[in-house]
């Protein structure tokens with residue numbers, strides 16, 4: 001638990017996002033970057049009041065812009081109690097940082113206590129979702145879930161004149177590019193565009209890192225610049241109005257790979273947040289895209 005500077009600019013802002021990682025995960029993707037907690041169950045048991053006290057301390061020590069519940073579906077009743085406690089004492093947005101594989105029933109239970117949804121939309125290809133997350137129906141479930149999230153909160157309130165200003169409400173959809181599976185990314189963007197149009201804020205992530213050896217050999221490497229540019233080019237062609245992205249530069253995957261056995265799992269610092277946010281990781285993007293053409 002603590003301030004995290006690696007989220008998208010409207011979430012991390014200047015002071016960071018107060019992230020709270022929950023152990024375990026319903027999907028258990030074969031390549032999970034957080035496998036120490038999602039697969040191995042690393043973590044600490046807290047009583048509700050103890051956890052609330054820790055959050056209070058974090059808010060005293062740092063002016064984080066939000067409280068960010070990461071992958072908490074399987075603790076939904078506890079998360080509801082905790083968020084009620086937070087909301088009674090602090091005026092701060094609560095973020096649901098989730099896989100996208102949520103049922104409509106659980107989302108309706110979240111409606112009153114979540115302000116910002118940060119869902120993944122991982123797969124358009126059901127065969128790929130079956131192979132990597134044992135969830136053939138992921139594309140349908142996730143699209144329905146995002147539809148419900150947008151119904152509840154609308155699009156993330158990104159300010160036109162200052163896209164990095166911290167947001168207080170809405171939905172931002174993340175898509176992590178999987179190496180060797182660019183067509184999945186292209187089709188995922190098409191599906192999001194067809195369902196929600198170009199005003200849906202999108203975050204394209206290139207931080208994939210092979211932390212667990214994979215049968216599919218393309219998954220044992222990082223995303224190439226060429227793959228990233230193909231996906232980004234497609235997103236730009238579709239015309240999404242708010243597009244955050246991580247350029248696959250050297251050091252990116254290391255920067256974003258957490259070690260939950262360490263006191264401070266993420267190496268991303270406040271100055272990284274200012275200098276290397278999603279947007280700024282690619283200062284020469286337009287020149288590079290022109291060169292590609």
Ligand code: SF4
Nearest residue numbers: 025027028029032099
């Ligand atoms: S949904 Fe996210 S946290 Fe869960 S296993 Fe997949 S990548 Fe990991």
